[in-house]
Amino acid sequence: xxxxxGATLAIDLLNITLLTILFVIAIAIARLRSLFxxxxxxxxxxxxxxxxFVALDAVDVAFTEAAVGAGISTALFLGAMxxxxxxxxxxxxxxxxxxxxxxxxxxxxxxxxxxxxxxxGDPTSPANTGVGVDFIERTYPEIAIPNIVTAVLASYRxxxxxxxxxxxxxxxxxxxxxxxxxxxxxGASVRREDRVASxxxxxxxS
Amino acid sequence: MKGDHHVIxxxxxxxxxxxIAIYGFYVHFHGEYSPGGGFQAGVILAVSVILYSLIFGIxxxxxxxxxxxxxxxAGLGFIIYIGVGVWALAMGGNFLDYDALFRExxxxxxxxxxGIIVIEIGVLFAVAGSMVTIFYAFAGxxxxxxxxxx
Numbered sequence: 001x002x003x004x005x006g007a008t009l010a011i012d013l014l015n016i017t018l019l020t021i022l023f024v025i026a027i028a029i030a031r032l033r034s035l036f037x038x039x040x041x042x043x044x045x046x047x048x049x050x051x052x053f054v055a056l057d058a059v060d061v062a063f064t065e066a067a068v069g070a071g072i073s074t075a076l077f078l079g080a081m082x083x084x085x086x087x088x089x090x091x092x093x094x095x096x097x098x099x100x101x102x103x104x105x106x107x108x109x110x111x112x113x114x115x116x117x118x119x120x121g122d123p124t125s126p127a128n129t130g131v132g133v134d135f136i137e138r139t140y141p142e143i144a145i146p147n148i149v150t151a152v153l154a155s156y157r158x159x160x161x162x163x164x165x166x167x168x169x170x171x172x173x174x175x176x177x178x179x180x181x182x183x184x185x186x187g188a189s190v191r192r193e194d195r196v197a198s199x200x201x202x203x204x205x206s
Numbered sequence: 207m208k209g210d211h212h213v214i215x216x217x218x219x220x221x222x223x224x225x226i227a228i229y230g231f232y233v234h235f236h237g238e239y240s241p242g243g244g245f246q247a248g249v250i251l252a253v254s255v256i257l258y259s260l261i262f263g264i265x266x267x268x269x270x271x272x273x274x275x276x277x278x279x280a281g282l283g284f285i286i287y288i289g290v291g292v293w294a295l296a297m298g299g300n301f302l303d304y305d306a307l308f309r310e311x312x313x314x315x316x317x318x319x320x321g322i323i324v325i326e327i328g329v330l331f332a333v334a335g336s337m338v339t340i341f342y343a344f345a346g347x348x349x350x351x352x353x354x355x356x
Contacts, residue, residue: 059241063233067249072337075256079344144315145238145322153243154322158302161325162287164245165332169284172277172336179343181273 011055018052033087036078043074056120060149212261219261226254234330244326248333256341264345273346276338283331290324 025045032038046069053062118125135148135156143151153161227250234247259267291302299306304321308314 063241063246067246067253071253072249072256075253075260076337076340076344078260079341083344083347143318143322145319147238147240149241150237150243150322150326154325155304155318158291158304158321158325161329162291162302165284165287165329168336169280169332172280172339175340176277176343179347181277181339181343181346 014055015052018048018055021048022052033090035081035084035086035088038088039074039077039081042077043070046070046073215261219257223254223258226257227251230254234326237326238322244329245333248330248335249337251330251334252337252341255338259341259345264342268342268346271338273339273342276335276342278335279331280335280339281332283328283333283335286328286331287325290321290328294321 022045025041025048029038029041029045032041046065050062050066050070053059053065118127122128135152139145139148139151143155145151230247230250230253233242233250234244237243237247255267255271258270290304290307294303294306295301297306297309302321302325304317305312305314307317307321310317
């Protein structure tokens with residue numbers, strides 16, 4: 001066995017381990033009823049996926065997954081969870097069977113579709129012979145920054161990124177229009193502190 | 207605070223939150239050289255504010271970063287991004303065509319670099335502001351999160 005084969009075996013084992021962990025977490029999320037545990041497990045799911053993306057050499061995607069999936073989504077889910085009850089209602093009867101069948105059918109179709117996909121890192125795959133090579137060759141002469149992903153996101157696909165930023169901004173706007181701007185609790189707590197202060201003052205005076 | 211059993215959490219968070227915020231800026235300004243950029247940096251900065259408000263309470267966080275300021279930053283970021291596109295239009299190029307920003311000869315990279323840096327600042331502001339706004343909208347509806355709520 002050459003060194004390269006050993007490395008491939010190690011990477012395969014790593015992939016299998018990470019995917020098994022993801023599978024177990026997904027089953028646990030589906031079976032649990034405590035929302036706090038589900039929020040925490042989905043954060044862990046994102047973190048493990050990010051690790052797996054690093055193993056697949058998609059460092060930018062892994063970074064985004066770790067920051068957005070494990071970081072901000074978990075915090076936002078916690079904030080949303082505080083507004084609702086702490087446990088989900090148990091499903092029963094047909095609502096349990098039908099989604100399972102849909103998921104199994106979709107999974108089978110996706111696995112069938114992977115048969116036609118090129119192997120991972122295949123140098124003759126369309127992604128590695130067409131537009132990918134073009135970006136690698138053109139980015140440095142045209143834009144002269146080392147990170148091709150940033151060049152594609154900010155310059156070649158600048159219009160797409162504008163749309164993404166618009167979506168994020170619209171989400172923030174929509175949530176604050178629906179739920180209020182968040183000044184309510186600030187006002188309440190400031191009023192409470194004022195009341196406590198005035199009570200103390202009254203006590204001192206009397 | 208008397209009888210505070212979150213003292214370890216508070217002490218650790220006090221040391222960690224500035225590091226998280228500085229790391230966010232590092233990710234932003236190294237976006238051209240390493241993984242990351244305005245989007246991730248904005249999220250990391252927002253997380254530092256959210257972590258502060260989860261641990262020290264929402265009201266102190268809202269005094270430091272007011273909800274109005276978060277909204278202002280979110281809108282400003284989006285306007286900065288569009289502004290670069292309009293700037294390119296005004297210089298005679300296409301929308302968001304950074305080569306037109308300074309009407310450079312072919313082969314010049316100043317326009318590309320300026321365009322990318324400015325729109326990344328727009329992305330940073332818009333994402334950080336929107337995320338903090340969303341968190342405030344959720345968390346602002348309950349005045350205090352009690353221990354038994356978890």
